Amino acid sequence: MSDAASQSTPLYVTGLSREAMTQLVLSWGEKPYRAQQLWSWLYVRLANSFEAMSDLPKGFRQRLQETLPPWLPxxxxxxxxxxxxxxxxxxxxxxxxxxxxxxxxxxxxxxxxxxxxxxxxxxxxxxxxxxxxxxxxxxxxxxxxxxxxxxxxxxxxxxxxxxxxxxxxxxxxxxxxxxxxxxxxxxxxxxxxxxxxxxxxxxxxxxxxxxxxxxxxxxxxxxxxxxxxxxxxxxxxxxxxxxxxxxxxxxxxxxxxxxxxxxxxxxxxxxxxxxxxxxxxxxxxxxxxxxxxxxxxxxxxxxxxxxxxxxxxxxxxxxxxxxxxxxxxxxxxxxxxxxxxxxxxxxxxLGAKQRRDFNLQEGFQDIVQETVQVE
Ligand code: SF4
Missing domain, CATH: 3.20.20.70 (Aldolase class I)
Structure with a gap:
């Protein structure tokens, strides 16, 4: 397994180089071309979930889903x-x-x-x-x-x-x-x-x-x-x-x-x-x-x-x-x-958060607003 794949911090699929992705796929016993398929789903077809990658085997998709966190903000x-x-x-x-x-x-x-x-x-x-x-x-x-x-x-x-x-x-x-x-x-x-x-x-x-x-x-x-x-x-x-x-x-x-x-x-x-x-x-x-x-x-x-x-x-x-x-x-x-x-x-x-913190300190909890409207 690659250095990237063996890290204890979460591994994100869009944080992998092509080589690291290939190594990850191989370490799971998959054929190397699966890495190209995955790359293509991510960066050509712009898939937003592993589930959508329909030509990948179900077991592989499931493992991806279980191992790697969502990659979009x-x-x-x-x-x-x-x-x-x-x-x-x-x-x-x-x-x-x-x-x-x-x-x-x-x-x-x-x-x-x-x-x-x-x-x-x-x-x-x-x-x-x-x-x-x-x-x-x-x-x-x-x-x-x-x-x-x-x-x-x-x-x-x-x-x-x-x-x-x-x-x-x-x-x-x-x-x-x-x-x-x-x-x-x-x-x-x-x-x-x-x-x-x-x-x-x-x-x-x-x-x-x-x-x-x-x-x-x-x-x-x-x-x-x-x-x-x-x-x-x-x-x-x-x-x-x-x-x-x-x-x-x-x-x-x-x-x-x-x-x-x-x-x-x-x-x-x-x-x-x-x-x-x-x-x-x-x-x-x-x-x-x-x-x-x-x-x-x-x-x-x-x-x-x-x-x-x-x-x-x-x-x-x-x-x-x-x-x-x-x-x-x-x-x-x-x-x-x-x-x-x-x-x-x-x-x-940030301005709204700072205002919120100030207001909380002042005891005005009821005016906390999470969503900011930009004027
Ligand atoms: S222009 Fe703004 S974002 Fe760019 S280097 Fe200067 S402070 Fe940073």
Whole structure:
């Protein structure tokens, strides 16, 4: 039996690599092709129970059912925006909640998944950053978000073409689970997100960048937001550790595949990082790095310290980059009516729990509310 299969902690079927699944199946005296059948039911047909896997022998299904726990998270909330953006607040077995967002476009559908519950990096413009860190997600919890959301999206006649690890958390502080999940997402005979269809987004954990190329070879996105240390130190406090110069050096050394670019995420914040001077400094920073810049006008959330810039300012910023030959895309702020900014739904839930705890302490037990209505 594999290491994974002999662990005393519960074994989740979506936490198994192909090799570990084959070993598990063999250790039960089944033929190796049963592992391929199981893989296919999970990742091609997106089955949500062992019972539904009708061409597997009944005894095998029964053993799976008795041995392995359910693999999908529970939907705590679901919201659909007027612009088609969908958001799930998913509850994990220990009660932690994470967010998964589907952003449909004309040609594609992008799924934004979480890799941690909460985040320790405390970026000042990010709602998740205000909530602190709870724990790393496991491989099966990362894969489970994709299986659940893809199944729901496809059942509604839409599609998921891309996955971005850009939701809650810093993926490169959870490398083992993130890389294991990435390999499952990219498996050509399963979910089959090719290396151009999967993007790992980091705030810039510089020592781990080469591992992204080595372990997954998928797209790399870096949250930049400013190329001035005094500004980025506030927006992305991790910058105090590596600095802009360190980030540029790491990007120049990153082993990009042919015809690939580093994606730079740049949230435009009114009066903070959206001036012509900021744009020109950004051009200097990018010199010599094959790049694509995603400009995202800030999506305000209640209590945030920042504002969205005027559209005219955002367009001017983009134009300066384009004039300098940079690929710069101005993104829509999507799903504003369903609190789609990263961490907002979870924040509302935590806020309600904190209010509930306070109220219990004060003796107002009768106003406990378990279900949160997001306004
Ligand atoms: S922007 Fe990303 S890295 Fe920064 S606090 Fe939010 S989730 Fe964490």
């Amino acid at each position: 529970t939907i705590r909330e679901y919201h659909r925006s007027a612009d088609g953006t969908e958001k799930w607040l998913l509850q994990l077995e220990d009660g932690q909640v994470v967010e998964t967002v589907h952003i449909p476009d004309e040609e594609r559908g992008t799924l934004c998944i979480s890799t941690q519950a909460g985040c320790a990096l405390a970026c000042s413009f990010c709602h998740t950053g205000r909530q602190g860190f709870a724990r790393n997600l496991t491989c099966h919890e990362i894969v489970g978000q994709v299986v659940l959301a893809r199944s729901a999206v496809e059942a509604a006649g839409r599609k998921v073409t891309n996955v971005v690890m850009m939701g809650m958390g810093e993926p490169l502080y959870n490398c083992e689970a993130v890389f294991a999940a990435g390999r499952i997402l990219m498996d050509a005979n399963g979910l089959a997100f090719g290396s151009r269809k999967l993007t790992l987004s980091t705030a810039g954990v510089i020592p781990r960048l080469p591992e992204v190329a080595r372990e997954l070879g998928c797209n790399l996105a870096i949250s930049l937001h400013s190329v001035r240390d005094e500004v980025r130190n506030v927006l992305v406090p991790l910058n105090r550790k590596y600095g802009i110069a360190g980030l540029r050096k790491a990007a120049l050394a990153y082993p990009l595949k042919a015809n690939r670019r580093i994606f730079w995420e740049y949230v435009l914040l009114k009066g903070v990082n959206d001036s012509a001077r900021d744009a020109r400094e950004l051009i200097g920073f990018l010199h010599g790095i094959p790049s694509k810049v995603n400009l995202i006008p800030f999506n305000p959330w209640p209590g945030s310290d920042y504002q969205q810039p005027e559209m005219e300012t955002a367009l001017h910023f983009q134009e300066i980059l384009r004039q300098a030959g940079q690929v710069a895309i101005l993104r829509d702020s999507r799903g504003g009516d369903i609190a789609a900014a990263c961490g907002q739904l979870r924040g509302a839930l």
